[in-house]
Amino acid sequence: PLIRLEDYRPSDWLIDTVDLDISLHPQKTRVRALIALRPNPEGQPGAPLTLDGDELALKALSLDGKPLDASAFTVTPQALTIPAPPPHDFTLTIETEVDPSANTKLMGLYRSSKVYCTQCEADGFRRITYFLDRPDVMSVYTVRLEAAKAEAPVLLSNGNLVATGEMPGSDRHFAVWHDPHPKPAYLFALVGGALDHVRQDYVTADGQKVELAVYVEPGKAGRAGWALDSLVRCMRWDEKVFGRNYDLDVFNVVAVSDFNMGAMENKGLNIFNDKYVLADPQTATDGDYAAIEAIIAHEYFHNWTGNRITCRDWFQLCLKEGLTVFRDQEFSSDERSRPVKRIADVRTLRSTQFSEDAGPLAHPVRPRAYKEINNFYTPTVYEKGAEVIRMLKVMIGDDAFRRGMDLYFERCDGTAATIEEFLACFAESSGQDLAHFARWYEQAGTPTITASGRYDAAAKRYTLDLKQSTPPTPGQAEKLPVVLPIRLGLVGALGDLPLQTSSNAYAGDGLVVLDDAALSITFEEVTEAPTPSLMRGFSAPARLDLDLPDAALLRLFSTDSDAFNRWQSLQTIAVRALVAAGKPGSNQQALAATAGALGAAFDGFLKTDALADPAFAAQVLRLPSPADIAREIGRDVDPDAVFAAHRSLSAAIGEALLGNLPGLRAALATTGPYRPDAASAGRRALRNELLGLAALAEPAEGARLCEEQFAAADNLTDRLAALAAMTLVPGARREALIDRFAEAYAGEPLVLDKWLMAQALIPESETLERVKRLMQHPAFSLGNPNRVRALIGGFAANLTQFNRADGEGYGFVSDIVIALDRSNPQVASRLLGSFKSWRMLEPGRRRLAQEALGTVARTPNLSRDVADIAERALA
Numbered sequence: 116p117l118i119r120l121e122d123y124r125p126s127d128w129l130i131d132t133v134d135l136d137i138s139l140h141p142q143k144t145r146v147r148a149l150i151a152l153r154p155n156p157e158g159q160p161g162a163p164l165t166l167d168g169d170e171l172a173l174k175a176l177s178l179d180g181k182p183l184d185a186s187a188f189t190v191t192p193q194a195l196t197i198p199a200p201p202p203h204d205f206t207l208t209i210e211t212e213v214d215p216s217a218n219t220k221l222m223g224l225y226r227s228s229k230v231y232c233t234q235c236e237a238d239g240f241r242r243i244t245y246f247l248d249r250p251d252v253m254s255v256y257t258v259r260l261e262a263a264k265a266e267a268p269v270l271l272s273n274g275n276l277v278a279t280g281e282m283p284g285s286d287r288h289f290a291v292w293h294d295p296h297p298k299p300a301y302l303f304a305l306v307g308g309a310l311d312h313v314r315q316d317y318v319t320a321d322g323q324k325v326e327l328a329v330y331v332e333p334g335k336a337g338r339a340g341w342a343l344d345s346l347v348r349c350m351r352w353d354e355k356v357f358g359r360n361y362d363l364d365v366f367n368v369v370a371v372s373d374f375n376m377g378a379m380e381n382k383g384l385n386i387f388n389d390k391y392v393l394a395d396p397q398t399a400t401d402g403d404y405a406a407i408e409a410i411i412a413h414e415y416f417h418n419w420t421g422n423r424i425t426c427r428d429w430f431q432l433c434l435k436e437g438l439t440v441f442r443d444q445e446f447s448s449d450e451r452s453r454p455v456k457r458i459a460d461v462r463t464l465r466s467t468q469f470s471e472d473a474g475p476l477a478h479p480v481r482p483r484a485y486k487e488i489n490n491f492y493t494p495t496v497y498e499k500g501a502e503v504i505r506m507l508k509v510m511i512g513d514d515a516f517r518r519g520m521d522l523y524f525e526r527c528d529g530t531a532a533t534i535e536e537f538l539a540c541f542a543e544s545s546g547q548d549l550a551h552f553a554r555w556y557e558q559a560g561t562p563t564i565t566a567s568g569r570y571d572a573a574a575k576r577y578t579l580d581l582k583q584s585t586p587p588t589p590g591q592a593e594k595l596p597v598v599l600p601i602r603l604g605l606v607g608a609l610g611d612l613p614l615q616t617s618s619n620a621y622a623g624d625g626l627v628v629l630d631d632a633a634l635s636i637t638f639e640e641v642t643e644a645p646t647p648s649l650m651r652g653f654s655a656p657a658r659l660d661l662d663l664p665d666a667a668l669l670r671l672f673s674t675d676s677d678a679f680n681r682w683q684s685l686q687t688i689a690v691r692a693l694v695a696a697g698k699p700g701s702n703q704q705a706l707a708a709t710a711g712a713l714g715a716a717f718d719g720f721l722k723t724d725a726l727a728d729p730a731f732a733a734q735v736l737r738l739p740s741p742a743d744i745a746r747e748i749g750r751d752v753d754p755d756a757v758f759a760a761h762r763s764l765s766a767a768i769g770e771a772l773l774g775n776l777p778g779l780r781a782a783l784a785t786t787g788p789y790r791p792d793a794a795s796a797g798r799r800a801l802r803n804e805l806l807g808l809a810a811l812a813e814p815a816e817g818a819r820l821c822e823e824q825f826a827a828a829d830n831l832t833d834r835l836a837a838l839a840a841m842t843l844v845p846g847a848r849r850e851a852l853i854d855r856f857a858e859a860y861a862g863e864p865l866v867l868d869k870w871l872m873a874q875a876l877i878p879e880s881e882t883l884e885r886v887k888r889l890m891q892h893p894a895f896s897l898g899n900p901n902r903v904r905a906l907i908g909g910f911a912a913n914l915t916q917f918n919r920a921d922g923e924g925y926g927f928v929s930d931i932v933i934a935l936d937r938s939n940p941q942v943a944s945r946l947l948g949s950f951k952s953w954r955m956l957e958p959g960r961r962r963l964a965q966e967a968l969g970t971v972a973r974t975p976n977l978s979r980d981v982a983d984i985a986e987r988a989l990a
């Protein structure tokens with residue numbers, strides 16, 4: 116059924132307390148839930164009670180302690196209904212039995228490498244017991260866990276530990292946990308197993324003692340230190356920047372090896388995909404260290420933005436996710452380089468969210484309807500949701516933003532809130548009317564800002580004309596103007612020019628707000644012909660259509676005060692040339708000219724100031740990806756033509772830089788043992804960017820450099836970069852390095868995931884056969900989401916090979932989606948999302964992709980997850 120935002124009604128019943136007694140067993144776990152029900156004063160008096168279930172088996176049921184007569188209720192695996200419940204408070208004791216070992220969906224209670232764990236967001240709790248499984252029903256939980264001591268010496272749940280003990284005359288023991296903070300069922304969690312841990316004491320800014328611990332598989336405690344260190348840093352940061360203190364005696368993080376998503380913010384017991392916890396120099400890259408830091412922070416920040424204040428219903432998902440992504444981005448910006456973080460985030464936004472917005476799965480940041488909520492944990496809700504918060508901050512200013520957050524924490528603490536309640540806090544703190552701004556939550560699609568400038572030298576006047584439009588998206592044909600904060604400057608030969616304007620649209624500090632279809636601004640006393648630098652810091656999630664000649668863009672690269680736009684200027688030159696050259700039958704002459712201009716710019720940059728900020732320089736040198744170019748072309752895309760243009764530009768740039776390479780690579784080498792800090796990581800990033808260019812420009816010499824680097828490296832970052840660069844060079848040396856890598860990391864599944872993915876991304880027609888072969892490799896398993904995302908997800912992200920002209924790439928992925936759907940619908944539906952850009956392809960591939968989607972859609976007994984994506988993709 117379709118669930119609609121406008122159909123929201125408060126629950127007729129509330130559950131104040133939940134007492135869970137869970138006896139863990141690999142196949143027969145017994146769950147006894149004692150729940151205290153109360154009629155909701157805001158609900159319908161005398162309403163029936165229907166509790167949600169999912170694949171549940173009821174073993175016993177009592178009301179106020181007395182077994183309930185079979186005539187008084189009905190039960191199916193999906194629901195437990197009491198048609199005429201008592202019209203006052205009462206309790207139910209519900210006994211169910213679940214099989215964690217058979218739970219391949221990884222929702223509810225399951226076992227991952229012998230560890231019991233749970234995932235209840237969005238609606239997994241109903242797979243454990245019958246419940247009012249909706250986020251606006253918040254309860255205080257007391258949880259007694261019991262298990263065989265040998266199997267599960269560690270027993271964890273939410274809140275504080277209140278008792279432990281042995282079960283006399285048996286091999287079992289128990290632990291009792293109590294969480295004083297009322298919470299929705301999706302934040303419930305338990306863990307049981309044999310786990311090692313690292314721990315640290317922490318005292319919050321308001322003086323509360325907290326025991327922090329990170330639990331990992333036995334033998335892996337040596338890899339848990341970075342996560343714990345990140346946790347301490349993000350806790351301090353949240354105290355300082357948002358005034359938020361932690362609120363329990365313990366905070367536990369547990370890493371498990373089978374997990375559908377990245378991690379989960381269960382109150383006091385965050386459960387993570389081990390990929391985002393485990394790190395040491397030999398098994399994690401610089402990127403992994405940064406991702407762990409960001410995700411540890413993200414889940415921790417949810418304690419306030421998500422847990423203390425949760426969502427009224429799942430339509431409000433961005434209330435917690437967009438805001439929390441914004442918070443984790445800010446944390447990483449403060450810990451590392453703000454401009455480099457911004458560039459990296461914008462790359463992700465464009466590649467994942469802009470492409471979602473441009474295709475059949477486009478939806479607003481707050482969707483209006485859904486069939487399967489798990490399909491809405493999307494780049495639009497998360498990343499665009501974070502951009503909306505960032506714009507809000509720009510619009511109202513830092514002070515009003517902080518006061519608005521304080522007000523939100525004060526006013527909504529302990530509640531299940533809405534976007535309206537959130538925005539009201541900022542309207543109040545800023546005195547601004549945010550009604551128009553709120554359209555960002557309702558309207559899907561990426562706006563385009565079209566800009567053009569005119570300079571009147573005699574009058575020393577510069578006029579900027581701005582327009583906006585948003586293309587139609589499914590179900591939203593007509594689009595209205597949104598509020599677009601545009602940070603800007605006028606750049607002269609020596610840098611920023613002073614800004615003066617008579618127009619009141621101009622705020623005087625480099626911010627113009629385009630909230631209508633069009634706007635003109637006139638700047639006075641402009642003493643030289645300026646180059647406009649628009650959307651500084653990427654001030655809105657929009658496209659910018661501003662036709663500046665290459666020379667003007669090169670001027671921005673050398674003189675703009677805004678680091679983001681310095682980076683953007685050369686990207687724009689590359690995108691424009693690649694879009695032109697990537698269309699079939701286009702003239703390749705222009706591309707050669709661009710290669711010359713970019714090569715010279717990079718060369719000059721590398722010789723002068725690149726070494727001052729290598730992380731930034733690495734971003735400058737990294738061209739937009741072929742997929743970025745395909746998205747920019749937007750229709751009748753021929754992936755092979757795009758790829759060929761991209762390859763030729765990259766190789767030409769590599770050639771232009773060859774003379775610099777040995778000296779630069781030597782200068783960038785890091786000395787001493789590996790350290791994951793941002794500065795060292797930046798040096799490795801630039802050095803490895805150069806390695807990739809070398810491999811393209813001069814394959815034999817590049818291959819030799821890769822072999823040399825692989826042998827000499829003392830860390831995974833450099834070894835993996837050597838492997839990745841080597842994949843660009845076909846031949847026996849590549850195959851030899853692939854084999855050496857596998858030998859070196861046998862028994863390291865997370866490292867072998869990278870090895871699988873590097874091979875899945877090889878842009879050659881043999882790759883499909885290679886991927887099929889790798890599915891038989893002992894390192895691969897269809898049952899583990901990380902393995903599937905690495906190999907099959909990697910292949911589906913391979914622009915030319917997933918989109919093979921013969922359609923075999925589509926057939927391969929769609930067959931796996933169908934097979935996987937029987938065991939794990941969430942992983943299957945994510946994988947099917949790889950088809951989201953099929954409509955932009957040229958007609959031959961479009962037809963083949965549509966056929967593959969049709970085959971999926973017609974498969975009997977599809978999960979709701981996969982059926983929903985297939986239907987929407989085809990609609």
Ligand code: ARG
Nearest residue numbers: 236237376378379380489492
């Ligand atoms: N709330 C988690 C996070 O973003 C994501 C959990 C999503 N899980 C799911 N099955 N939809 O931190």
Ligand code: ZN
Nearest residue numbers: 413417436439
């Ligand atoms: Zn989140």
